[in-house]
Amino acid sequence: MSHPNKKRLRRSMMFLNCQKPGLIKDPYIYKPDSIMLDLEDAVAENQKDAARYSLYHALQEIDYRGVERVVRINGLDTPHWKEDIRVCVAGGADTIRIAKTESAKDVHIVEEHVLAAEREFGRPEGSTLLMAALESCKGVLHALEVCESSDRLIGIALSGGDYTKDLQTVITGTGVELQGARQQMIIAARAAGVQCWDTVFTNLDAMDVFEEEVKMIKMMGFDGKSLVNPRQIDVVHRIFTPSQKEIIFAEKVVREIDEKKAMGIGVFTVDGKMIDIAFYDGAKRTIDLAKASGVYEGDL
């Protein structure tokens, strides 16, 4: 039985620097689906220890009001990640984001340490979820094996900055340099039945370009996006909010399938469209999204 939160809604995952008490004190006010408390790049090398104490007490003492608490730990090529895992598990983080993941083996190494920490700190085994950030060409090419590496793994996230460096190009603003990775990753994630998130968009003066990018990744199938500023959250949520037409259709699909299943009918039509059981999960997802977006008033 996999973790009940494995497939929860994750449209918006907002990065926050663990070293800044003012930032981690009440980010739930912006209503992201997840916050990503960062121990990695945002934290200066000589403050890695300090960030962990802040993280521990934040996880233990701040009521994040249902917002998922993801922690980005330092890469496996640093001296920090083992203690990062201990503090995450001890503090009760919901999910650990593994930086610079390149293979299933990376996930397995983290998983092994997470399990040890769950035992050490008396947390239920398997309670800590994992997500993997793919930040290199090798990582992107190994997307499928990463997605299939662990039952704890909720999904994969593209980290576009490092990836484009590896690709020997830059973030151009056109998205052309990220096309292959985005396509490869979403296909792998869906094949493995896990979630997939797009990379950050850092130019806060170009909210219109950001909006276009969010529309595009939604069309591609992504579950959400990593974010760097609270202003970006409402935009993502708005774009991921289903239209009333979509909601009404999804409602009919769910009701009809439930009803027809009982009657032993497999294929039928809703509003002139051929519908079968394969539509069920998608329709459910639309209803869940509508609920999360605060626009659902039905009773499903």
Add this chain to the structure above:
Amino acid sequence: MEIKKAAMAGTLESSDAQVTVEPGDNGIDLSIESSVIHQFGRQIKATVLETLSRLEVTDAKVTVVDKGALDCTLKARVECAVYRSNDITENLPWGGVIR
């Protein structure tokens, strides 16, 4: 824990606190400066003393310059300064004396 050398943690940014610990030999010599001293001086003092006591720090000069930090931040800064004074950064007692 013994304070082996002077160590500092935290910043002077809003919502943070800067905590300095120095070796001492005559109990806890605590000085607190805070932008919210009137409203929270009592609570800041209690939190810092409780944290030091959990860490079994009995002799030290401790200086807190607070900029409106929440209790969770104050604890984090005191713990960080104390462990830094002992050069300890790994295998920390999360959920033990750090809580």
Add this chain to the structure above:
Amino acid sequence: MINAVGREIPEEILKITGKEPYQGAKAKDNYEFTRGAAKIHAMVDPARSKVVESIRGALEKCGIKDGMTISFHHHFREGDYVVNMVMEEIHKMGIKDLSICATSLGKAHDPIVPMIEDGTVTSIRSSGVRGKIGEAISSGKLKNLAIMCSHGGRVRAVESGEVHIDIAFIGAPSADEYGNLKANGGKSNCGVLSYAMADAQYADKVVAITDTLVPFPNVPASISMTNVDYVVVVDEIGNPAKIATGAAKPTTDMRKLRMADYCTQFVINTPYFKNGFSYQTGVGGASIASTISLAQEMEKRGIRMGFGVGGLTTPMCDLLERGLVDVLVDTQDFDLGAVESIQKHPDRHIEISASEYANPFNKGAYVNKLDFVILAALEVDINFNCNVVVGSDGVITGAQGGHPDTAAGAKCTIVIAPLLQGRIPAVCTNVTTVTTPGETVDVIITDYGIAINPKRQDLVECMKNTKLPIRTIEELRDMAYAIVGEPDPVQFGDRVVGIIEGRDGTIMDVVREIKPYEFKD
């Protein structure tokens, strides 16, 4: 004695000031009195000149002496040079025991502090006291009680004769040699001279100070020659960059934007939001953002504002440009956009006097006609009392301005405040000092939710079908305390250093001397 907002007003203070404790927002309705009057020296001889070559000369001609009351306006904001120039001369003359009756005092006036210390200035009445003067008063350096009043309350005091101004000093961006004064047409334009109008009418002697002398007649004049005794020309009356600042960039702070959005949603769900509604807002980031988002809703719904009241900023003037408001009535301009607007639209952007704006003791002021006012506050308590003057360190640090006046007048008074300022909760059990009574405050909007004053069940009802996060004020306080802990009250000394005057002249609260914090074990 305990007043109507539950504050203990020491008998001794009532005795010294001759004032009554605050008895309720409408307690003085229909109050009968005879207006004060100025002592006039007639200008019969056409050959006599009003131009005096220096401030010193004007002071001598006015017969300045110990114990007088002198007045200033604050239209030059933090760019003002007039107060310091005049005070420096007075100081050099060795005059003592002066009362300053200012419409507001800011950081620009920090140089006054030594004059408070040496007894040159022994009384201050002002709407606001920011910067080092506030610290000096809170440290007990002013000999007499400081009186912090609202804009409406000050003009009430002047017109009713409670305060008699001996000499008014009026900084004027342009003037002619006979004392016709305008807020524009010079080097340091400030848009309007609203706050100086009552002083010009009620002071015995009126000295205009300008850096731009223009040919006679300087018309239409904000202040007429009929009220001006002397004109002094100086090099600079202020720093134009600090008088009319560039328009503030609209905020990108998500917290403020969220509160602004709540505010707009609240406004449009009240019955007052209809064609011809009236509106006033402040200069804070959230207030400005709410004006911007309200404008979008007005356009979308085809609703026009009848009149807007200011304290004006560019976003309010934009409503005029876009034809979304019929008329703006203006008492102060906070940025260059507002200063330009009043010159560009003299027919629809109108200068009004402080008395017309907010005086509770005339025959009707604009604030009484407001539908909405959007305000800010340092603290709000569970009785909706607001504090806009005393900081969390107990030091006088802000200004009532028009806060109590507009709150008392408007049909829907909305206060926007982020729930937490660092560790200080904006919603608390008891405010440090009451400056605006809770009975005049209808709604508190925070980033954590909105509280409606329980006496406004009509507004509670209006919001029932909205998605706004309506909470009780106690819930907001509890949320804040759950995060930061319950704050202790500020430890003040015993001595009362100032009073918060209600707009009707009663005592709303007292401000005590600060003292160093003591740990009590």
